[in-house]
Amino acid sequence: MEEKIKAKIMDEKKIMRAFQRMAVEILENNRVVENLVLIGIQKKGVFVAERIKKLIAEMENIDLPTGILDITLFRDDLHKHEQQPVIRKTEINFSVEDKDIVLIDDVLFTGRTIRAAMDSIFELGRPASVQLAVFIDRGHRELPISPDYKGKYLPTSRRERVNVMLKETDDIDQVLIMEPTRF
Amino acid sequence: MGDYIFSQNHLLGIDHLSDKDIDTILETAESFVEISTRDVKKVPALKGKTVVNLFFENSTRTRSSFEIAAKRLSADLINFNSSVSSLKKGESLRDTVLTLEAMNPNIIVIRHSASGSPLYLTTFAKSSIVNAGDGFHEHPTQALLDALTMKQVFKTIRGLRVAIVGDILHSRVARSNIILHSKMGNEVSIIGPPSLVPREFEKMGAKVHYNIEDGVKNADVVMMLRVQSERGAGNYFPSIREYRKHFAINRKVFKCAKKSAILMHPGPINRDVEIDNTLADSDKSYILQQVTNGIAVRMAVLYLLKGDFNEPIN
Incomplete structure (x- = not known):
């Protein structure tokens, strides 16, 4: 599907401020950080998690354990695809048992990814709590899921796509709304 | 997505x-x-x-x-x-x-x-x-799991030298491996007695050797195959003792391969027939990781x- 840029929503500066606010809110909400861990969802959530981890390290001088989660095998639409989606690595080098987990993704849309992520995490153990941090909340939820921390709420239409571009993967920090060129 | x-x-x-x-x-x-x-x-x-x-x-x-x-x-x-x-x-x-x-x-x-x-x-x-x-x-999944093991060790599945030793003629594992490594552009040598290593395999891109030391020279991977007596392999050479003398892998022969070389075997292994007992248990052996x-x-x-x-x- 071809698409074009509809609007540029955030630039590097705005993205940086949003990340800082999210990091502060996570610290405010979790007075005890001993059990706090971050888990980024493949793929962009991994880099969002890394940014937040780095900011928290700068502010509080603590190095939060950070994991990588691929939810593909827990998706609810696996049977619908002609071909199978690519599996990426899951790398959680700590026990999730009794941890306060902050689950991190770039865009929150239907909520189905988060449902899959929670199922996946509970296969690994029983965390004390799971919180959700997303960089963009674009609405259109299909499940009773809402973020505890968000960089920005961005109402969109369903046919649009939110593209969170980060230096780690796209060489630039910006958030774009894309729309299809044809219907 | x-x-x-x-x-x-x-x-x-x-x-x-x-x-x-x-x-x-x-x-x-x-x-x-x-x-x-x-x-x-x-x-x-x-x-x-x-x-x-x-x-x-x-x-x-x-x-x-x-x-x-x-x-x-x-x-x-x-x-x-x-x-x-x-x-x-x-x-x-x-x-x-x-x-x-x-x-x-x-x-x-x-x-x-x-x-x-x-x-x-x-x-x-x-x-x-x-x-x-x-x-x-x-036996495609065997060749793929062999390739995965090599990839884990060498961080790539290209540019490798693979030596396969034993009963190539009856081995579907050898065929799948030869095809896989030819596709990936790797060098494959096959080694064994002429009765079990026909020249026809050169058409698949493998190099035929009848001397094990020449064949494993500078190899990254030495893959041993089982002597398949149930498929009549015993009729292809005079005795197990003679086969072992010429085509078994031991520490001395293994030294001809690269220093970083690994030893593989699709199993089940015949200890002290095609593979030296202590070498099979050494840190050069990836047989269990293959499983x-x-x-x-x-x-x-x-x-x-x-x-x-x-x-x-x-």
Whole structure:
């Protein structure tokens, strides 16, 4: 599907401020950080998690354990695809048992990814709590899921796509709304 | 979300795969390795799918490896054992498969002594067919798990020198490996007595050696094959003692390979026949890691095929 840029929503500066606010809110909400861990969802959530981890390290001088989660095998639409989606690595080098987990993704849309992520995490153990941090909340939820921390709420239409571009993967920090060129 | 790339409906042999397909299977398998290290070794990816293990030859490791792979993906699994089946009562392969297919499985994993039987199944079966070894033809998942093991050690599956020693003639493992490494642009040497290493294999891109020290020279991987006495390999050389003298791997011969070289064997091993007892247990030996990787590779194959390409016609 071809698409074009509809609007540029955030630039590097705005993205940086949003990340800082999210990091502060996570610290405010979790007075005890001993059990706090971050888990980024493949793929962009991994880099969002890394940014937040780095900011928290700068502010509080603590190095939060950070994991990588691929939810593909827990998706609810696996049977619908002609071909199978690519599996990426899951790398959680700590026990999730009794941890306060902050689950991190770039865009929150239907909520189905988060449902899959929670199922996946509970296969690994029983965390004390799971919180959700997303960089963009674009609405259109299909499940009773809402973020505890968000960089920005961005109402969109369903046919649009939110593209969170980060230096780690796209060489630039910006958030774009894309729309299809044809219907 | 995500890129869709694997387009094979069956896994009949390495010959049918492109190098990109091989890369995709290996990358997928690398992600599956982690699942087997968890406390709960199960993901719901193939929930509601049925896998049939259809084995017409004795096999413990390959069959259980497929079984564990299917179960860790939450698929349902039927083991069909030919020795207690209706085949003994005279049913043909085609009728056996059609009967099983009437129960709507998604994937049929077949091992059969007739080369080409998996391909034959695809002419009438609706399920995805996975070749778990057919006669003297191919054993693709073994070559793929060997490749995964090499990739884990050398961080790449290209630019390697692979030496395969033993009964090449009767070995489907050797054939699948030779094809795979030719596709990946690796150098393959095959070593053994002339009766078990015919010159015809040079057409597949392998270099033939009759002297083991020459053959393994500068190799990254030395892969030993079992002396398959049940396939009559004993008729191809005068005695086990003589075979061992010329074609067994020991520390002295292994030193001819690169310093970083690894030793592999598809198993089951005949200790002190083709492989020196202490070398098999040394840190150069990746034989057990191969077995572990077999599960990840078979999970990747079952996941990528899924067996939904052709819905039954009602």
